[in-house]
Amino acid sequence: MNVRELNGAAAPPMTNGELAFEAPWQGRVFAMANALCDAGAFQWSEFQAALIDEISAHESDGTPYAYYERFQAALEALLSRKGLIDRSALNARSEAYHQRPHGHDH
Amino acid sequence: MSELTTPALRAEALEDLLVEQGLFAPEQLDAIIEMFNERVGPMNGARVVARAWTEPTFKARLLEDATTAIAEYAFEGGQVDKLVVVENTDEVHNVVVCTLCSCYPWAVLGLPPKWYKDPAYRSRIVREPRRVLEEFGLEIAQNKTIRVWDSSAEVRYMVLPQMPERLATADETARAAAVSRDAMIGVALVQ
Structure with missing residues:
Protein backbone atom coordinates (compact mmCIF):
# COMPACT_ATOMS: atom_id res chain seq x y z
CA MET A 1 0.00 0.00 0.00
CA ASN A 2 1.35 3.42 -0.95
CA VAL A 3 1.02 5.74 2.04
CA ARG A 4 0.30 8.63 -0.29
CA GLU A 5 -3.00 6.97 -1.14
CA LEU A 6 -4.12 7.02 2.46
CA ASN A 7 -6.48 9.69 3.66
CA GLY A 8 -7.83 10.82 7.00
CA ALA A 9 -6.18 9.90 10.24
CA ALA A 10 -3.82 7.41 8.63
CA ALA A 11 -2.42 9.88 6.12
CA PRO A 12 1.31 10.67 6.23
CA PRO A 13 2.53 13.37 8.63
CA MET A 14 2.72 16.09 6.00
CA THR A 15 -0.95 15.76 5.18
CA ASN A 16 -2.55 14.69 8.43
CA GLY A 17 -2.68 18.16 9.88
CA GLU A 18 0.54 18.29 11.85
CA LEU A 19 3.96 19.02 10.46
CA ALA A 20 6.80 17.07 11.99
CA PHE A 21 8.67 20.34 12.59
CA GLU A 22 7.35 23.84 13.17
CA ALA A 23 10.46 25.55 11.78
CA PRO A 24 13.24 24.31 9.49
CA TRP A 25 15.93 24.72 12.16
CA GLN A 26 14.05 22.29 14.43
CA GLY A 27 14.29 19.63 11.74
CA ARG A 28 18.01 20.35 11.27
CA VAL A 29 18.72 20.00 15.00
CA PHE A 30 16.64 16.83 15.26
CA ALA A 31 18.37 15.35 12.21
CA MET A 32 21.81 16.29 13.57
CA ALA A 33 21.17 14.32 16.75
CA ASN A 34 20.09 11.30 14.69
CA ALA A 35 23.00 11.54 12.26
CA LEU A 36 25.52 11.85 15.11
CA CYS A 37 24.01 8.83 16.85
CA ASP A 38 24.16 6.85 13.59
CA ALA A 39 27.80 7.92 13.21
CA GLY A 40 28.57 6.56 16.67
CA ALA A 41 29.31 9.95 18.26
CA PHE A 42 27.06 8.97 21.17
CA GLN A 43 24.40 6.48 22.22
CA TRP A 44 20.81 7.61 21.96
CA SER A 45 20.36 6.92 25.68
CA GLU A 46 23.14 9.42 26.39
CA PHE A 47 21.33 12.06 24.38
CA GLN A 48 18.07 11.20 26.12
CA ALA A 49 19.74 11.73 29.50
CA ALA A 50 21.10 15.12 28.39
CA LEU A 51 17.64 16.11 27.15
CA ILE A 52 16.03 15.10 30.44
CA ASP A 53 18.59 17.26 32.29
CA GLU A 54 17.88 20.27 30.10
CA ILE A 55 14.12 19.90 30.35
CA SER A 56 14.06 19.44 34.11
CA ALA A 57 16.42 22.39 34.65
CA HIS A 58 14.17 24.68 32.64
CA GLU A 59 10.90 23.44 34.03
CA SER A 60 12.03 24.34 37.52
CA ASP A 61 13.20 27.86 36.62
CA GLY A 62 9.84 28.88 35.17
CA THR A 63 10.99 29.99 31.71
CA PRO A 64 8.47 29.41 28.92
CA TYR A 65 8.69 25.94 27.44
CA ALA A 66 10.36 25.67 24.05
CA TYR A 67 11.02 22.02 23.32
CA TYR A 68 13.46 22.28 20.43
CA GLU A 69 15.52 24.93 22.21
CA ARG A 70 15.97 22.43 25.03
CA PHE A 71 16.73 19.76 22.45
CA GLN A 72 19.43 21.96 20.89
CA ALA A 73 20.92 22.88 24.28
CA ALA A 74 21.06 19.18 25.22
CA LEU A 75 22.86 18.37 21.98
CA GLU A 76 25.40 21.16 22.55
CA ALA A 77 26.00 20.06 26.13
CA LEU A 78 26.56 16.45 25.13
CA LEU A 79 28.86 17.33 22.22
CA SER A 80 30.82 19.67 24.45
CA ARG A 81 31.25 16.95 27.08
CA LYS A 82 32.40 14.55 24.38
CA GLY A 83 34.94 17.08 23.11
CA LEU A 84 33.22 17.19 19.72
CA ILE A 85 32.32 20.85 19.83
CA ASP A 86 34.05 23.89 21.30
CA ARG A 87 31.44 26.19 22.77
CA SER A 88 33.49 29.33 22.21
CA ALA A 89 33.90 28.40 18.55
CA LEU A 90 30.15 27.80 18.32
CA ASN A 91 29.42 31.15 19.97
CA ALA A 92 31.81 32.90 17.61
CA ARG A 93 30.32 31.23 14.54
CA SER A 94 26.75 32.05 15.62
CA GLU A 95 27.78 35.64 16.21
CA ALA A 96 29.44 35.82 12.80
CA TYR A 97 26.26 34.53 11.13
CA HIS A 98 24.26 37.10 13.03
CA GLN A 99 26.46 39.85 11.61
CA ARG A 100 25.87 38.78 8.01
CA PRO A 101 24.15 41.38 5.87
CA HIS A 102 20.44 40.75 5.35
CA GLY A 103 19.75 38.59 2.39
CA HIS A 104 22.51 36.21 3.43
CA ASP A 105 20.82 34.83 6.53
CA HIS A 106 18.82 32.11 4.89
CA MET B 1 22.96 31.16 24.27
CA ARG B 39 7.49 8.16 5.45
CA VAL B 40 7.53 7.83 9.22
CA GLY B 41 4.23 8.60 10.88
CA PRO B 42 1.07 7.21 12.47
CA MET B 43 0.04 5.52 9.24
CA ASN B 44 2.62 2.86 10.12
CA GLY B 45 1.07 2.14 13.51
CA ALA B 46 -2.39 2.23 11.95
CA ARG B 47 -1.45 -0.59 9.57
CA VAL B 48 -0.23 -2.67 12.50
CA VAL B 49 -3.44 -2.04 14.47
CA ALA B 50 -5.71 -2.83 11.52
CA ARG B 51 -3.96 -6.14 11.00
CA ALA B 52 -4.01 -7.06 14.68
CA TRP B 53 -7.77 -6.54 14.77
CA THR B 54 -8.47 -9.33 12.31
CA GLU B 55 -5.46 -11.63 12.54
CA PRO B 56 -5.43 -13.23 15.99
CA THR B 57 -2.01 -14.86 15.59
CA PHE B 58 -0.43 -11.53 14.63
CA LYS B 59 -2.17 -9.82 17.54
CA ALA B 60 -0.84 -12.46 19.93
CA ARG B 61 2.69 -11.97 18.63
CA LEU B 62 2.30 -8.19 18.83
CA LEU B 63 1.23 -8.25 22.47
CA GLU B 64 3.89 -10.79 23.34
CA ASP B 65 6.84 -9.03 21.66
CA ALA B 66 5.96 -6.02 19.52
CA THR B 67 9.56 -5.28 18.55
CA THR B 68 9.86 -8.65 16.82
CA ALA B 69 6.29 -8.68 15.50
CA ILE B 70 6.76 -5.43 13.55
CA ALA B 71 10.27 -6.26 12.33
CA GLU B 72 8.90 -7.63 9.08
CA TYR B 73 7.55 -4.17 8.18
CA ALA B 74 11.09 -2.71 8.31
CA PHE B 75 9.71 0.65 9.40
CA GLU B 76 12.24 3.48 9.35
CA GLY B 77 12.82 5.83 12.28
CA GLY B 78 15.19 3.92 14.54
CA GLN B 79 16.52 4.83 17.97
CA VAL B 80 13.81 2.68 19.52
CA ASP B 81 15.11 -0.40 21.24
CA LYS B 82 11.93 -1.96 22.47
CA LEU B 83 8.29 -1.44 21.53
CA VAL B 84 5.55 -2.63 23.83
CA VAL B 85 1.92 -2.71 22.65
CA VAL B 86 -0.79 -2.53 25.30
CA GLU B 87 -4.35 -3.58 24.49
CA ASN B 88 -7.51 -1.68 25.35
CA THR B 89 -10.34 -3.92 26.52
CA ASP B 90 -13.80 -3.53 28.02
CA GLU B 91 -12.11 -3.42 31.43
CA VAL B 92 -8.90 -1.45 30.80
CA HIS B 93 -8.07 1.76 28.97
CA ASN B 94 -4.38 2.46 28.32
CA VAL B 95 -2.71 5.81 27.78
CA VAL B 96 0.94 6.64 27.05
CA VAL B 97 3.17 9.44 28.30
CA CYS B 98 6.84 10.25 28.74
CA THR B 99 7.02 12.03 32.06
CA LEU B 100 10.69 13.08 31.77
CA CYS B 101 11.04 14.21 28.17
CA SER B 102 9.44 13.07 24.93
CA CYS B 103 10.14 9.35 24.37
CA TYR B 104 7.74 8.09 21.73
CA PRO B 105 7.61 5.13 19.32
CA TRP B 106 8.80 6.99 16.21
CA ALA B 107 8.80 3.98 13.91
CA VAL B 108 5.06 3.40 14.32
CA LEU B 109 3.76 6.89 15.23
CA GLY B 110 6.27 9.36 13.78
CA LEU B 111 7.26 12.33 15.91
CA PRO B 112 5.10 13.24 18.89
CA PRO B 113 2.50 16.02 18.73
CA LYS B 114 3.25 19.23 20.54
CA TRP B 115 0.95 18.53 23.49
CA TYR B 116 2.74 15.22 24.19
CA LYS B 117 5.91 17.21 24.97
CA ASP B 118 4.08 19.77 27.07
CA PRO B 119 4.88 19.78 30.80
CA ALA B 120 1.16 19.95 31.64
CA TYR B 121 0.30 16.70 29.84
CA ARG B 122 3.41 14.94 31.13
CA SER B 123 2.68 15.64 34.76
CA ARG B 124 -1.11 15.68 34.83
CA ILE B 125 -1.87 12.48 32.90
CA VAL B 126 -0.20 10.56 35.73
CA ARG B 127 -1.93 12.40 38.57
CA GLU B 128 -5.41 12.73 37.13
CA PRO B 129 -5.70 10.65 33.95
CA ARG B 130 -9.51 10.52 33.94
CA ARG B 131 -9.76 14.29 34.03
CA VAL B 132 -7.07 14.88 31.40
CA LEU B 133 -8.74 12.36 29.07
CA GLU B 134 -12.02 14.23 29.57
CA GLU B 135 -10.26 17.38 28.39
CA PHE B 136 -9.36 15.46 25.22
CA GLY B 137 -13.08 14.73 24.90
CA LEU B 138 -12.74 11.14 26.04
CA GLU B 139 -14.91 10.04 28.94
CA ILE B 140 -13.84 6.76 30.52
CA ALA B 141 -16.44 4.93 32.57
CA GLN B 142 -15.77 5.01 36.31
CA ASN B 143 -15.69 1.21 36.52
CA LYS B 144 -12.99 0.99 33.86
CA THR B 145 -9.34 0.87 34.92
CA ILE B 146 -7.00 3.45 33.37
CA ARG B 147 -3.38 2.40 33.02
CA VAL B 148 -0.76 5.06 32.31
CA TRP B 149 2.45 3.85 30.67
CA ASP B 150 5.59 5.95 31.10
CA SER B 151 7.87 5.67 28.09
CA SER B 152 11.63 5.82 28.37
CA ALA B 153 14.70 5.72 26.17
CA GLU B 154 14.59 1.92 26.41
CA VAL B 155 10.89 1.11 26.17
CA ARG B 156 8.27 2.85 24.03
CA TYR B 157 4.57 2.08 24.26
CA MET B 158 1.75 2.05 21.74
CA VAL B 159 -1.91 1.44 22.48
CA LEU B 160 -3.90 -1.18 20.55
CA PRO B 161 -7.34 0.46 20.53
CA GLN B 162 -10.61 -1.47 20.38
CA MET B 163 -12.19 -1.96 16.96
CA PRO B 164 -15.59 -0.31 16.63
CA GLU B 165 -18.39 -2.54 15.36
CA ARG B 166 -18.80 -0.53 12.16
CA LEU B 167 -15.33 -1.59 10.95
CA ALA B 168 -16.01 -5.33 11.27
CA THR B 169 -16.90 -5.60 7.59
CA ALA B 170 -14.49 -2.93 6.27
CA ASP B 171 -11.33 -3.86 4.36
CA GLU B 172 -7.90 -3.44 5.91
CA THR B 173 -7.18 -0.13 4.16
CA ALA B 174 -10.41 1.39 5.46
CA ARG B 175 -9.74 0.05 8.95
CA ALA B 176 -6.21 1.51 8.95
CA ALA B 177 -7.52 4.87 7.78
CA ALA B 178 -9.84 4.98 10.81
CA VAL B 179 -7.04 4.52 13.35
CA SER B 180 -5.87 7.93 14.52
CA ARG B 181 -2.57 8.82 16.10
CA ASP B 182 -4.40 9.91 19.24
CA ALA B 183 -6.11 6.51 19.54
CA MET B 184 -2.70 4.84 19.52
CA ILE B 185 -1.47 7.18 22.28
CA GLY B 186 -4.66 6.46 24.18
CA VAL B 187 -6.23 9.92 24.32
CA ALA B 188 -8.98 9.01 21.85
CA LEU B 189 -11.00 6.01 20.70
CA VAL B 190 -11.30 4.76 17.14
CA GLN B 191 -14.58 6.18 15.90
Missing part, protein backbone atom coordinates in the same frame (compact mmCIF):
# COMPACT_ATOMS: atom_id res chain seq x y z
CA SER B 2 23.87 34.68 23.17
CA GLU B 3 21.01 37.17 23.25
CA LEU B 4 21.89 38.27 19.74
CA THR B 5 21.62 34.94 17.99
CA THR B 6 18.45 33.01 17.32
CA PRO B 7 18.08 29.24 17.66
CA ALA B 8 18.01 29.07 13.85
CA LEU B 9 21.37 30.82 13.49
CA ARG B 10 22.87 28.74 16.25
CA ALA B 11 21.62 25.53 14.63
CA GLU B 12 23.19 26.62 11.34
CA ALA B 13 26.49 27.37 13.07
CA LEU B 14 26.43 24.01 14.86
CA GLU B 15 25.65 22.13 11.65
CA ASP B 16 28.44 23.87 9.74
CA LEU B 17 31.00 23.19 12.46
CA LEU B 18 30.06 19.51 12.64
CA VAL B 19 30.10 19.16 8.84
CA GLU B 20 33.56 20.75 8.77
CA GLN B 21 34.68 18.12 11.25
CA GLY B 22 33.39 15.44 8.94
CA LEU B 23 30.80 14.04 11.36
CA PHE B 24 28.04 14.05 8.75
CA ALA B 25 27.14 15.59 5.41
CA PRO B 26 24.27 18.09 5.05
CA GLU B 27 22.57 15.69 2.64
CA GLN B 28 22.28 13.15 5.45
CA LEU B 29 20.24 15.65 7.44
CA ASP B 30 18.03 16.34 4.41
CA ALA B 31 17.35 12.61 4.12
CA ILE B 32 16.44 12.22 7.80
CA ILE B 33 14.08 15.20 7.68
CA GLU B 34 12.42 13.89 4.53
CA MET B 35 11.98 10.50 6.14
CA PHE B 36 10.17 11.95 9.16
CA ASN B 37 8.12 14.35 7.06
CA GLU B 38 6.94 11.78 4.56
Whole structure:
Protein backbone atom coordinates (compact mmCIF):
# COMPACT_ATOMS: atom_id res chain seq x y z
CA MET A 1 0.00 0.00 0.00
CA ASN A 2 1.35 3.42 -0.95
CA VAL A 3 1.02 5.74 2.04
CA ARG A 4 0.30 8.63 -0.29
CA GLU A 5 -3.00 6.97 -1.14
CA LEU A 6 -4.12 7.02 2.46
CA ASN A 7 -6.48 9.69 3.66
CA GLY A 8 -7.83 10.82 7.00
CA ALA A 9 -6.18 9.90 10.24
CA ALA A 10 -3.82 7.41 8.63
CA ALA A 11 -2.42 9.88 6.12
CA PRO A 12 1.31 10.67 6.23
CA PRO A 13 2.53 13.37 8.63
CA MET A 14 2.72 16.09 6.00
CA THR A 15 -0.95 15.76 5.18
CA ASN A 16 -2.55 14.69 8.43
CA GLY A 17 -2.68 18.16 9.88
CA GLU A 18 0.54 18.29 11.85
CA LEU A 19 3.96 19.02 10.46
CA ALA A 20 6.80 17.07 11.99
CA PHE A 21 8.67 20.34 12.59
CA GLU A 22 7.35 23.84 13.17
CA ALA A 23 10.46 25.55 11.78
CA PRO A 24 13.24 24.31 9.49
CA TRP A 25 15.93 24.72 12.16
CA GLN A 26 14.05 22.29 14.43
CA GLY A 27 14.29 19.63 11.74
CA ARG A 28 18.01 20.35 11.27
CA VAL A 29 18.72 20.00 15.00
CA PHE A 30 16.64 16.83 15.26
CA ALA A 31 18.37 15.35 12.21
CA MET A 32 21.81 16.29 13.57
CA ALA A 33 21.17 14.32 16.75
CA ASN A 34 20.09 11.30 14.69
CA ALA A 35 23.00 11.54 12.26
CA LEU A 36 25.52 11.85 15.11
CA CYS A 37 24.01 8.83 16.85
CA ASP A 38 24.16 6.85 13.59
CA ALA A 39 27.80 7.92 13.21
CA GLY A 40 28.57 6.56 16.67
CA ALA A 41 29.31 9.95 18.26
CA PHE A 42 27.06 8.97 21.17
CA GLN A 43 24.40 6.48 22.22
CA TRP A 44 20.81 7.61 21.96
CA SER A 45 20.36 6.92 25.68
CA GLU A 46 23.14 9.42 26.39
CA PHE A 47 21.33 12.06 24.38
CA GLN A 48 18.07 11.20 26.12
CA ALA A 49 19.74 11.73 29.50
CA ALA A 50 21.10 15.12 28.39
CA LEU A 51 17.64 16.11 27.15
CA ILE A 52 16.03 15.10 30.44
CA ASP A 53 18.59 17.26 32.29
CA GLU A 54 17.88 20.27 30.10
CA ILE A 55 14.12 19.90 30.35
CA SER A 56 14.06 19.44 34.11
CA ALA A 57 16.42 22.39 34.65
CA HIS A 58 14.17 24.68 32.64
CA GLU A 59 10.90 23.44 34.03
CA SER A 60 12.03 24.34 37.52
CA ASP A 61 13.20 27.86 36.62
CA GLY A 62 9.84 28.88 35.17
CA THR A 63 10.99 29.99 31.71
CA PRO A 64 8.47 29.41 28.92
CA TYR A 65 8.69 25.94 27.44
CA ALA A 66 10.36 25.67 24.05
CA TYR A 67 11.02 22.02 23.32
CA TYR A 68 13.46 22.28 20.43
CA GLU A 69 15.52 24.93 22.21
CA ARG A 70 15.97 22.43 25.03
CA PHE A 71 16.73 19.76 22.45
CA GLN A 72 19.43 21.96 20.89
CA ALA A 73 20.92 22.88 24.28
CA ALA A 74 21.06 19.18 25.22
CA LEU A 75 22.86 18.37 21.98
CA GLU A 76 25.40 21.16 22.55
CA ALA A 77 26.00 20.06 26.13
CA LEU A 78 26.56 16.45 25.13
CA LEU A 79 28.86 17.33 22.22
CA SER A 80 30.82 19.67 24.45
CA ARG A 81 31.25 16.95 27.08
CA LYS A 82 32.40 14.55 24.38
CA GLY A 83 34.94 17.08 23.11
CA LEU A 84 33.22 17.19 19.72
CA ILE A 85 32.32 20.85 19.83
CA ASP A 86 34.05 23.89 21.30
CA ARG A 87 31.44 26.19 22.77
CA SER A 88 33.49 29.33 22.21
CA ALA A 89 33.90 28.40 18.55
CA LEU A 90 30.15 27.80 18.32
CA ASN A 91 29.42 31.15 19.97
CA ALA A 92 31.81 32.90 17.61
CA ARG A 93 30.32 31.23 14.54
CA SER A 94 26.75 32.05 15.62
CA GLU A 95 27.78 35.64 16.21
CA ALA A 96 29.44 35.82 12.80
CA TYR A 97 26.26 34.53 11.13
CA HIS A 98 24.26 37.10 13.03
CA GLN A 99 26.46 39.85 11.61
CA ARG A 100 25.87 38.78 8.01
CA PRO A 101 24.15 41.38 5.87
CA HIS A 102 20.44 40.75 5.35
CA GLY A 103 19.75 38.59 2.39
CA HIS A 104 22.51 36.21 3.43
CA ASP A 105 20.82 34.83 6.53
CA HIS A 106 18.82 32.11 4.89
CA MET B 1 22.96 31.16 24.27
CA SER B 2 23.87 34.68 23.17
CA GLU B 3 21.01 37.17 23.25
CA LEU B 4 21.89 38.27 19.74
CA THR B 5 21.62 34.94 17.99
CA THR B 6 18.45 33.01 17.32
CA PRO B 7 18.08 29.24 17.66
CA ALA B 8 18.01 29.07 13.85
CA LEU B 9 21.37 30.82 13.49
CA ARG B 10 22.87 28.74 16.25
CA ALA B 11 21.62 25.53 14.63
CA GLU B 12 23.19 26.62 11.34
CA ALA B 13 26.49 27.37 13.07
CA LEU B 14 26.43 24.01 14.86
CA GLU B 15 25.65 22.13 11.65
CA ASP B 16 28.44 23.87 9.74
CA LEU B 17 31.00 23.19 12.46
CA LEU B 18 30.06 19.51 12.64
CA VAL B 19 30.10 19.16 8.84
CA GLU B 20 33.56 20.75 8.77
CA GLN B 21 34.68 18.12 11.25
CA GLY B 22 33.39 15.44 8.94
CA LEU B 23 30.80 14.04 11.36
CA PHE B 24 28.04 14.05 8.75
CA ALA B 25 27.14 15.59 5.41
CA PRO B 26 24.27 18.09 5.05
CA GLU B 27 22.57 15.69 2.64
CA GLN B 28 22.28 13.15 5.45
CA LEU B 29 20.24 15.65 7.44
CA ASP B 30 18.03 16.34 4.41
CA ALA B 31 17.35 12.61 4.12
CA ILE B 32 16.44 12.22 7.80
CA ILE B 33 14.08 15.20 7.68
CA GLU B 34 12.42 13.89 4.53
CA MET B 35 11.98 10.50 6.14
CA PHE B 36 10.17 11.95 9.16
CA ASN B 37 8.12 14.35 7.06
CA GLU B 38 6.94 11.78 4.56
CA ARG B 39 7.49 8.16 5.45
CA VAL B 40 7.53 7.83 9.22
CA GLY B 41 4.23 8.60 10.88
CA PRO B 42 1.07 7.21 12.47
CA MET B 43 0.04 5.52 9.24
CA ASN B 44 2.62 2.86 10.12
CA GLY B 45 1.07 2.14 13.51
CA ALA B 46 -2.39 2.23 11.95
CA ARG B 47 -1.45 -0.59 9.57
CA VAL B 48 -0.23 -2.67 12.50
CA VAL B 49 -3.44 -2.04 14.47
CA ALA B 50 -5.71 -2.83 11.52
CA ARG B 51 -3.96 -6.14 11.00
CA ALA B 52 -4.01 -7.06 14.68
CA TRP B 53 -7.77 -6.54 14.77
CA THR B 54 -8.47 -9.33 12.31
CA GLU B 55 -5.46 -11.63 12.54
CA PRO B 56 -5.43 -13.23 15.99
CA THR B 57 -2.01 -14.86 15.59
CA PHE B 58 -0.43 -11.53 14.63
CA LYS B 59 -2.17 -9.82 17.54
CA ALA B 60 -0.84 -12.46 19.93
CA ARG B 61 2.69 -11.97 18.63
CA LEU B 62 2.30 -8.19 18.83
CA LEU B 63 1.23 -8.25 22.47
CA GLU B 64 3.89 -10.79 23.34
CA ASP B 65 6.84 -9.03 21.66
CA ALA B 66 5.96 -6.02 19.52
CA THR B 67 9.56 -5.28 18.55
CA THR B 68 9.86 -8.65 16.82
CA ALA B 69 6.29 -8.68 15.50
CA ILE B 70 6.76 -5.43 13.55
CA ALA B 71 10.27 -6.26 12.33
CA GLU B 72 8.90 -7.63 9.08
CA TYR B 73 7.55 -4.17 8.18
CA ALA B 74 11.09 -2.71 8.31
CA PHE B 75 9.71 0.65 9.40
CA GLU B 76 12.24 3.48 9.35
CA GLY B 77 12.82 5.83 12.28
CA GLY B 78 15.19 3.92 14.54
CA GLN B 79 16.52 4.83 17.97
CA VAL B 80 13.81 2.68 19.52
CA ASP B 81 15.11 -0.40 21.24
CA LYS B 82 11.93 -1.96 22.47
CA LEU B 83 8.29 -1.44 21.53
CA VAL B 84 5.55 -2.63 23.83
CA VAL B 85 1.92 -2.71 22.65
CA VAL B 86 -0.79 -2.53 25.30
CA GLU B 87 -4.35 -3.58 24.49
CA ASN B 88 -7.51 -1.68 25.35
CA THR B 89 -10.34 -3.92 26.52
CA ASP B 90 -13.80 -3.53 28.02
CA GLU B 91 -12.11 -3.42 31.43
CA VAL B 92 -8.90 -1.45 30.80
CA HIS B 93 -8.07 1.76 28.97
CA ASN B 94 -4.38 2.46 28.32
CA VAL B 95 -2.71 5.81 27.78
CA VAL B 96 0.94 6.64 27.05
CA VAL B 97 3.17 9.44 28.30
CA CYS B 98 6.84 10.25 28.74
CA THR B 99 7.02 12.03 32.06
CA LEU B 100 10.69 13.08 31.77
CA CYS B 101 11.04 14.21 28.17
CA SER B 102 9.44 13.07 24.93
CA CYS B 103 10.14 9.35 24.37
CA TYR B 104 7.74 8.09 21.73
CA PRO B 105 7.61 5.13 19.32
CA TRP B 106 8.80 6.99 16.21
CA ALA B 107 8.80 3.98 13.91
CA VAL B 108 5.06 3.40 14.32
CA LEU B 109 3.76 6.89 15.23
CA GLY B 110 6.27 9.36 13.78
CA LEU B 111 7.26 12.33 15.91
CA PRO B 112 5.10 13.24 18.89
CA PRO B 113 2.50 16.02 18.73
CA LYS B 114 3.25 19.23 20.54
CA TRP B 115 0.95 18.53 23.49
CA TYR B 116 2.74 15.22 24.19
CA LYS B 117 5.91 17.21 24.97
CA ASP B 118 4.08 19.77 27.07
CA PRO B 119 4.88 19.78 30.80
CA ALA B 120 1.16 19.95 31.64
CA TYR B 121 0.30 16.70 29.84
CA ARG B 122 3.41 14.94 31.13
CA SER B 123 2.68 15.64 34.76
CA ARG B 124 -1.11 15.68 34.83
CA ILE B 125 -1.87 12.48 32.90
CA VAL B 126 -0.20 10.56 35.73
CA ARG B 127 -1.93 12.40 38.57
CA GLU B 128 -5.41 12.73 37.13
CA PRO B 129 -5.70 10.65 33.95
CA ARG B 130 -9.51 10.52 33.94
CA ARG B 131 -9.76 14.29 34.03
CA VAL B 132 -7.07 14.88 31.40
CA LEU B 133 -8.74 12.36 29.07
CA GLU B 134 -12.02 14.23 29.57
CA GLU B 135 -10.26 17.38 28.39
CA PHE B 136 -9.36 15.46 25.22
CA GLY B 137 -13.08 14.73 24.90
CA LEU B 138 -12.74 11.14 26.04
CA GLU B 139 -14.91 10.04 28.94
CA ILE B 140 -13.84 6.76 30.52
CA ALA B 141 -16.44 4.93 32.57
CA GLN B 142 -15.77 5.01 36.31
CA ASN B 143 -15.69 1.21 36.52
CA LYS B 144 -12.99 0.99 33.86
CA THR B 145 -9.34 0.87 34.92
CA ILE B 146 -7.00 3.45 33.37
CA ARG B 147 -3.38 2.40 33.02
CA VAL B 148 -0.76 5.06 32.31
CA TRP B 149 2.45 3.85 30.67
CA ASP B 150 5.59 5.95 31.10
CA SER B 151 7.87 5.67 28.09
CA SER B 152 11.63 5.82 28.37
CA ALA B 153 14.70 5.72 26.17
CA GLU B 154 14.59 1.92 26.41
CA VAL B 155 10.89 1.11 26.17
CA ARG B 156 8.27 2.85 24.03
CA TYR B 157 4.57 2.08 24.26
CA MET B 158 1.75 2.05 21.74
CA VAL B 159 -1.91 1.44 22.48
CA LEU B 160 -3.90 -1.18 20.55
CA PRO B 161 -7.34 0.46 20.53
CA GLN B 162 -10.61 -1.47 20.38
CA MET B 163 -12.19 -1.96 16.96
CA PRO B 164 -15.59 -0.31 16.63
CA GLU B 165 -18.39 -2.54 15.36
CA ARG B 166 -18.80 -0.53 12.16
CA LEU B 167 -15.33 -1.59 10.95
CA ALA B 168 -16.01 -5.33 11.27
CA THR B 169 -16.90 -5.60 7.59
CA ALA B 170 -14.49 -2.93 6.27
CA ASP B 171 -11.33 -3.86 4.36
CA GLU B 172 -7.90 -3.44 5.91
CA THR B 173 -7.18 -0.13 4.16
CA ALA B 174 -10.41 1.39 5.46
CA ARG B 175 -9.74 0.05 8.95
CA ALA B 176 -6.21 1.51 8.95
CA ALA B 177 -7.52 4.87 7.78
CA ALA B 178 -9.84 4.98 10.81
CA VAL B 179 -7.04 4.52 13.35
CA SER B 180 -5.87 7.93 14.52
CA ARG B 181 -2.57 8.82 16.10
CA ASP B 182 -4.40 9.91 19.24
CA ALA B 183 -6.11 6.51 19.54
CA MET B 184 -2.70 4.84 19.52
CA ILE B 185 -1.47 7.18 22.28
CA GLY B 186 -4.66 6.46 24.18
CA VAL B 187 -6.23 9.92 24.32
CA ALA B 188 -8.98 9.01 21.85
CA LEU B 189 -11.00 6.01 20.70
CA VAL B 190 -11.30 4.76 17.14
CA GLN B 191 -14.58 6.18 15.90
